[in-house]
Amino acid sequence: MASSQEEVTLLGAIGSPYVCRVKIAFKFKGVEYKYVEENLANKSEQLLKYNPVHKKVPVIVHNDKPLAESLVIVEYIDETWTHNPILPSDPYQRAMARFWSKFIDDKIVGAAWKAVFTADEKEREKNVGEALEALQFLENEIKDKKFFAGEEIGLVDIAGVFIAFWVPMIQEISGLEILTSEKFPNLYKWSQEFVNHPVVKESLPPRDPVFAFFKGLFENVTASK
Incomplete structure (x- = not known):
């Protein structure tokens, strides 16, 4: 090692x-x-x-x-570094972990980002709709599991850090409702578990400067309307 x-x-x-x-x-x-x-x-x-x-x-x-x-x-x-595996050993489960991780990047990160940092109202609504539709798939996938991988965090959870840490921040800045406990109870519960996992907690950036940075970006976008 x-x-x-x-x-x-x-x-x-x-x-x-x-x-x-x-x-x-x-x-x-x-x-x-x-x-x-x-x-x-x-x-x-x-x-x-x-x-x-x-x-x-x-x-x-x-x-x-x-x-x-x-x-x-x-x-x-x-x-x-093969100890503490992040991906499952079963080929099908590994493939599914890759599928959902890519799904997060393709369907959620871009749509949520554009929903908040787009000046055009119509474009914003379209992206909010896309983000909500994609989150519903993850809501159905996580079901009542603690993490996507089961009892321990895995690739899909790590890919989803944007949803758990960044989405609540950007929805607070913009006033949009994307990830809420009413809309997505399973996913919301997962997001709380995930950001409070000791390994994740220590790896997250300090919230205040990141919040201030994105708030500045959002204000620039809305001022340019």
């Missing part, structure tokens, strides 16, 4: 849910790493060198080998 931990660096940004996924995975596995905060308005040479395709965070560099994209990184972490 020591050989896997020679040199690990994470390039990230404090307000990014994608970076937070990687932090949770590292914490879950007990992996030590060096964290480098990136200024995304003025990207470092290092970031452009290690992620020339997307030029985004997170990027991890493990023994001089760079890797981008949060879900890819989380799987890599799971396969490199």
Whole structure:
């Protein structure tokens, strides 16, 4: 195991849910790493060198080998440090975990984001509708389980950190109702369990500066109407 931990660096940004996924995975596995905060308005040479395709965070560099994209990184972490598995061993369950994780990125992150940070009223309504429809699928999937993976957190839970931590914050800023205990009782209960899980709690960014940052973004959007 020591050989896997020679040199690990994470390039990230404090307000990014994608970076937070990687932090949770590292914490879950007990992996030590060096964290480098990136200024995304003025990207470092290092970031452009290690992620020339997307030029985004997170990027991890493990023994001089760079890797981008949060879900890819989380799987890599799971396969490199094999204790405390994040993905199930059963091939079908692994495939389903990948399916729902990608579903969160494809159907929820973008729609919820646009619902809040879009000046156009019609566009906003359309995105709220899409986010609610997608969340209903997750509501049916989680049922009465503690986590998507069962008793312990897994890939889908980690992918869902955006829903559990960022969505309540952006709905408070915007006044929109997206994730509520009335609309989605199972998912809401899951979100509370998840953000209070000791590993997750220690990996989340401090709420106040992140809240202030997104509030500023929201005010800029609404002022530009």
